[in-house]
Amino acid sequence: MPISDLILQGFLTCRTKGYMQSVGTIATEPEFAEYQTRIANDLAQKFHLIAAKKFAAVMCPPGISFVNAFRYSNALILVNCAIRTQSIRTVIHGVERIADNNRTEQYFPLRLALEQKITKIDKILLAFDAIAIESQTGRIPTFGRFIAKDDKDKSQKVQLTDSIMDSARSALNELLAFESKQPPPEIILNRHCSECEFQTRCRKLAEKCDDLSLISTMSAKERLKLNDTGIFTVTQLSYTFHLRRNRKNPDSIYRKRYNALTALAIRENKTHVIGRPNLEIGKKSIFLDVEGYPAKDFYYLIGFCYEDGDDGSLTYQYYWADDPSQECTIWENFVATLKNIGSPTMVHYGAYEKEFLKKMNKRHSVSEETKQFIDDLANNSCNVLSTIYSHIYFPVYSNGLKAVGGYCGYTWTVPNASGGP
Numbered sequence: 001m002p003i004s005d006l007i008l009q010g011f012l013t014c015r016t017k018g019y020m021q022s023v024g025t026i027a028t029e030p031e032f033a034e035y036q037t038r039i040a041n042d043l044a045q046k047f048h049l050i051a052a053k054k055f056a057a058v059m060c061p062p063g064i065s066f067v068n069a070f071r072y073s074n075a076l077i078l079v080n081c082a083i084r085t086q087s088i089r090t091v092i093h094g095v096e097r098i099a100d101n102n103r104t105e106q107y108f109p110l111r112l113a114l115e116q117k118i119t120k121i122d123k124i125l126l127a128f129d130a131i132a133i134e135s136q137t138g139r140i141p142t143f144g145r146f147i148a149k150d151d152k153d154k155s156q157k158v159q160l161t162d163s164i165m166d167s168a169r170s171a172l173n174e175l176l177a178f179e180s181k182q183p184p185p186e187i188i189l190n191r192h193c194s195e196c197e198f199q200t201r202c203r204k205l206a207e208k209c210d211d212l213s214l215i216s217t218m219s220a221k222e223r224l225k226l227n228d229t230g231i232f233t234v235t236q237l238s239y240t241f242h243l244r245r246n247r248k249n250p251d252s253i254y255r256k257r258y259n260a261l262t263a264l265a266i267r268e269n270k271t272h273v274i275g276r277p278n279l280e281i282g283k284k285s286i287f288l289d290v291e292g293y294p295a296k297d298f299y300y301l302i303g304f305c306y307e308d309g310d311d312g313s314l315t316y317q318y319y320w321a322d323d324p325s326q327e328c329t330i331w332e333n334f335v336a337t338l339k340n341i342g343s344p345t346m347v348h349y350g351a352y353e354k355e356f357l358k359k360m361n362k363r364h365s366v367s368e369e370t371k372q373f374i375d376d377l378a379n380n381s382c383n384v385l386s387t388i389y390s391h392i393y394f395p396v397y398s399n400g401l402k403a404v405g406g407y408c409g410y411t412w413t414v415p416n417a418s419g420g421p
C-alpha cells in the first residue's frame with residue numbers, strides 16, 4: 001500500500017501500528033481511525049484558512065500536480081497538494097515556491113504546527129513531505145516551514161538536515177518493506193494504545209503472551225533491562241518482588257512504583273498497600289472530570305459532582321461545549337457554580353484536571369478575584385492518583401480510572417467509552 005503521512009505518523013508513534021496500517025489490517029476499533037482522519041482533515045482545513053489569510057495561498061486543483069498548478073497561477077503557495085506515486089500517496093498541507101538566484105523555481109513543504117513546540121515526529125513528517133516533493137521535481141527541498149495555528153505567531157523555518165531526512169527515508173523504507181513480507185514487529189503496548197484502532201487485537205495478543213508491556217507504568221528501558229535478565233512475562237516478574245527498606249530515608253519507598261509488586265498483586269489477585277495512604281477528602285469536595293479535544297485545543301466537557309445538603313446526597317452536573325466558541329461560556333458557568341458552593345476542595349484523578357483549571361483560568365477568567373479563586377482551588381486540589389501511585393497496588397495492569405474503577409466494581413454505561421469526542 002502506498003504510504004501516507006497518517007501511516008507514517010502511526011509508525012512513528014508505534015511500529016506495530018504503522019505495520020498494521022500499511023498492510024491494511026482490519027481495525028478492531030475503527031472509530032479511532034475515523035477520529036484520526038477527522039483530525040487530519042480539520043488540520044488541513046485550518047491550514048487552508050490560515051494560509052489563505054496570511055499568504056494569499058490558493059487551493060491546488062484536484063487531479064493536477066502542484067508543479068503544473070503553479071505554472072498557471074500567480075500564487076506563491078498552494079494548499080492541499082495531492083501526490084501519488086508507487087510508494088507515496090499523501091496530501092501536503094502546503095507547497096511554497098521560491099525562485100533562486102538563477103530564477104529557477106524551488107519548492108518547499110509547509111505544515112500546520114499543532115503545538116508551539118515542534119517535535120521530532122513533526123520534523124520527520126515535514127521531511128516526508130519533502131520526499132514527496134522530490135518525487136515530483138527531482139530536487140529535495142533543503143528546508144520547510146511550520147505555520148502556527150495561532151494567527152499571532154510567525155511561521156517556523158526548519159532545516160531539513162541529513163539526519164531528519166535519513167529518519168524519514170528509513171521509516172518510509174521500513175514501511176514499504178512490510179509489504180514484501182518482512183516479519184511484523186513485536187507487539188509492545190504503550191501509551192498510545194488507548195487511542196489506537198487496533199487496541200483490542202494487540203491487548204489480546206499481549207495478554208496471551210503475558211507480556212511485560214501490559215504493565216502500563218513500566219518504561220521501555222525497564223522492560224528491556226528485565227528482558228536482558230531473562231524476564232519476559234508478568235508472572236516471571238511477580239516472583240522477583242522484594243521490598244528494600246532504606247533505614248536512613250524510610251520515606252523513599254513511597255517515591256517509587258514497584259512494577260514487580262503490581263505483577264505480584266495480579267498473580268495473587270490481591271491488593272497490596274505500602275505504608276499508610278493519607279487521602280483527606282473534606283466534606284465540601286467537588287469531584288471533577290474534564291474532557292478535551294487536543295487537536296482543536298479546547299475543552300468540551302466539564303463534569304463534576306458534589307455533596308449537596310446534609311443527607312450526603314450527590315448532585316451531578318456537567319457543562320458541554322459543541323465547539324470552541326462555547327468554551328468560555330461553560331467555563332463561566334462552572335466558575336459560578338464553584339463560587340456558589342463556597343470554597344470546595346477539588347478532587348481529581350491525574351494531572352489533567354489541574355492543568356485544565358490553570359489553562360482555563362489564564363484563557364477565560366477576567367477579574368482578579370476569579371483568577372485568585374481558581375488559583376487557590378488548583379493549588380489546594382487533591383489528586384487521588386498520586387496517593388494510589390505511591391501506596392496502592394491493585395491487581396490490574398494500569399492505574400487508569402477505568403482499570404481501577406472496574407476492579408472496584410464500577411461499570412460504564414458504554415463499555416468502550418473514551419475521552420475522545
Ligand code: SF4
Binds near residue numbers: 017018020193197
Ligand atoms: S494498540 Fe498499541 S501496540 Fe497495538 S498498534 Fe496500537 S499503539 Fe501499537
